[in-house]
Amino acid sequence: MIKKILLSLLFLIGINAFAQGPDFKTPDYKAIEKEIKDKNSSYYYPKLMERLVKNDTLLTNEEYQHLYLGYVFQPKYNAFWRSPDEKKLREFYGKEQLGSTDYDEIIKLANHSLSDFPFDLKQLNFLSYIYHLKGDEEAAKMASLKFHSILNAILSTGDGKVCETGFHVILVEHEYLMLNVFEIESKSQALVGNCDYLSFEKGKYKVDGIYFNIEKMLENESKALK
Structure with a gap:
């Protein structure tokens, strides 16, 4: 049941993101790598990541694209990454209904997963839903904004046709x-x-x-x- 609700939420979010998404441009990885390593660049990676972690709402699509694609140049990048809390989170996904006592545990696990990999879209979506259930609309909107923004960063890299x-x-x-x-x-x-x-x-x-x-x-x- 929870999985179905989350997929419905994804669908509603996705339609909005797709409808408002920017025109695509094939990424220039050499340029991205150069910019995120330049301490004088507005795309300097440590500064961008600090803004992301601090929930900066002013990050642009270009900055999100440098964050997302630039992550492949970070030592922690692992194409096989899995959430360290996947097993525990899956138990909550499988529940027919969540109780108020589940909220704080889910928030703790999801945020721990995001601290390990900031682009865990599944947990950002889950967090937005749980914060909403808990009544914390500000936190729900922030998680949703990050989800939208990362999704739009991906959508701006191509059209998927070829x-x-x-x-x-x-x-x-x-x-x-x-x-x-x-x-x-x-x-x-x-x-x-x-x-x-x-x-x-x-x-x-x-x-x-x-x-x-x-x-x-x-x-x-x-x-x-x-």
Whole structure:
């Protein structure tokens, strides 16, 4: 039940984000890496991350894009990342109904997950819902803003129609979360060049599939295997 509610929330958020999302531009990773390492740049990564952690509402789409895509150049980046609290959080996702006594524990676990990986979209969505249930609308709006902003940063990297304009993601989970956002079910997955291609049932949607660029994930995987 909780999972269904969260997917519905994702769908409503996603339609809004997609409708208002910026035009896409293929990321220039060399330029991004140079800017986030330049202490004199407004995109200097430690400063951007500090603003994100402090819930700065003035971060622009370009700054969110540098945060999201620039994370692949950080020592902590792991293309295989999983939440350290995944098992405990899954128990709450599986509940038919949450009680008020669950709220604080979920908030603690979700925030712990986000402290380990600031782009855990699943937990940002969950947090927004739980804060709303708890009556903390300010915190709910902040979690929702971060979710929207990261999603828009991804949407601004491509259109998903071909591999060359695939959406750039840094975690496989983000591919499936985006499908959930737009209430789309995938039929199969295939690696096409530097892209994951998720195909759909023929004729069910306006497109037969979506491409996600995973070049930085593949590079990270290659390094991990050496």
